Structures are given as C-alpha cells and as structure tokens.
Amino acid sequence: MAVPALFLVLCACVWGFCHVEATPDTLSSLDSSFCHGDLEVIYPQLVIDKCLIIPEDGKLREKVSTVWKAPQIYFPGAHKKKMYVLVMVDPDAPSRTKPTAAFWRHWLVTNVQGSALKRGQIQGTTITDYHPPTPPQKSGFHRYQFMLFEQPPDAPVSLTEQEKSSRGKWGLQAFVKKFDLGKPVAALQFLTQNYKD
Known part of the structure; x- marks a missing residue:
C-alpha cells in the first residue's frame, strides 16, 4: 500500500506541483506558533499552508529566490466586503x-479586496513591489513572514517618504500602530x- 502512495506523490512532484508538509522536528515551537488563520501562500510548484522549512530537494529554494514571481494569496476566512493589508x-x-x-x-499591499482573497488573488494597491526571498550566502535560515491585517474602513494606509527610500530597518510595529491595524487576522511563515549554501 505504501508503494502506490509514494508513486502518487512522486507523480505529483514530477508534474510540477508539490504540497510541502511541515513536520514537528523541522521548526522550533516559536517558529511553529507564528502561523494561524488558514492563510495560504501559493507559488507555481509549492503550496504553503503552515509554518515550514523549504526543503532543498527539487530546487525549491532556488526557484523561490530566483524564478518565481509574487505568489497567490488565499484566505478563505476573508470577509467579501472588507479590505485587508498584506505584509511580507x-x-x-x-x-x-x-x-x-x-x-x-x-x-x-493595501486595500486588498476580501472577495479576491477568497479566490486566491491579490487585488489592491501595491505600496512595495514584491521582492523574492534572497537570503545572503552563509547567513543561515531566514524567516519570511506573511501577515494579513484587516484594514479599518476609510483609512488610507501608506508609507512615509523615509520608509519608501529603503526596504530595510522598517518599523513594522510602528506602522501597525499608526494605522490601527491590530493583530493579524492570519499569519504564515x-x-x-x-x-x-
């Protein structure tokens, strides 16, 4: 019985679609506890629906850094008439x-339509263009965190000119507080x- 199951998994990966599962021994409890809310990040050959470490096999680490563009974001718990803020x-x-x-x-991305999130799409206002994960060589593992916040009604969310000038050293907590975003309704890393390496 194990051989047919293994065959099906192998076929799925060969056909270009892998659903990577996290195992308890791959992440620390702190890293595992970050994820909540059923958020899904969908790359062409990789569906991430829980906290995990991207494996080396299948060149997935290379593809996520150098080949694939922005992923689809699917949030089944989105309210159709609400707007959200997506942060990575x-x-x-x-x-x-x-x-x-x-x-x-x-x-x-701000002004993300809840109805689009329910379909696995991002329709909103891109404030910072997607930049793929590119950890420097010999720097070890990096966490790439996706957070989805409910955007208060009639509240334009933007960056200051200083924030726009650099992606680094961004005050995420100050940004969340400034626009009264509260806690993320869903998070994944x-x-x-x-x-x-």
Whole structure:
C-alpha cells in the first residue's frame, strides 16, 4: 500500500506541483506558533499552508529566490466586503543572529479586496513591489513572514517618504500602530536559506 502512495506523490512532484508538509522536528515551537488563520501562500510548484522549512530537494529554494514571481494569496476566512493589508517581511536581515536591518520589507499591499482573497488573488494597491526571498550566502535560515491585517474602513494606509527610500530597518510595529491595524487576522511563515549554501 505504501508503494502506490509514494508513486502518487512522486507523480505529483514530477508534474510540477508539490504540497510541502511541515513536520514537528523541522521548526522550533516559536517558529511553529507564528502561523494561524488558514492563510495560504501559493507559488507555481509549492503550496504553503503552515509554518515550514523549504526543503532543498527539487530546487525549491532556488526557484523561490530566483524564478518565481509574487505568489497567490488565499484566505478563505476573508470577509467579501472588507479590505485587508498584506505584509511580507524578513525579520532576520541580514542574519538571524544579527538582524540589524530588520524588518526587511519584501511586499506591502493595501486595500486588498476580501472577495479576491477568497479566490486566491491579490487585488489592491501595491505600496512595495514584491521582492523574492534572497537570503545572503552563509547567513543561515531566514524567516519570511506573511501577515494579513484587516484594514479599518476609510483609512488610507501608506508609507512615509523615509520608509519608501529603503526596504530595510522598517518599523513594522510602528506602522501597525499608526494605522490601527491590530493583530493579524492570519499569519504564515516559511524558512529558507541561500540555495547555494
């Protein structure tokens, strides 16, 4: 019985679609506890629906850094008539042991339509264009965190000119407080390292 199951998994990966599962021994309890709310981040050959470490096999680390564009974002719990703010950051720039450039802002989209999120799409106002995970060589694993906040009605969310001038050293907590975003309604993260390491 195990052979047919293995065959199906192998076929799925060969056909270009892998659903990577996290196992308890891959993440610390702190890293595992970050994820909540059924958020899904969908790359062409990789569906991330829980906290995990991207494996080396299948060149997934290389593809997420150098090949794939912005992922689809699916949030089944979105309210159709509400708007959301999507944030993607690296809290480990340039390394987890010395995060002197944290938070590195990889993606920021405001006015995200809840109806689109329910379909796995991002329709909103892009404030910071998507930048793929590109951890420096020999810097170890980096966490790439996706957070979805409910956007208060009639509240324009933007960056200051100073924030726009650099992606690094972004004051995420100050941003959340300034626009009264509260806690994320959903959050997800994956860990990866430079694909040449």
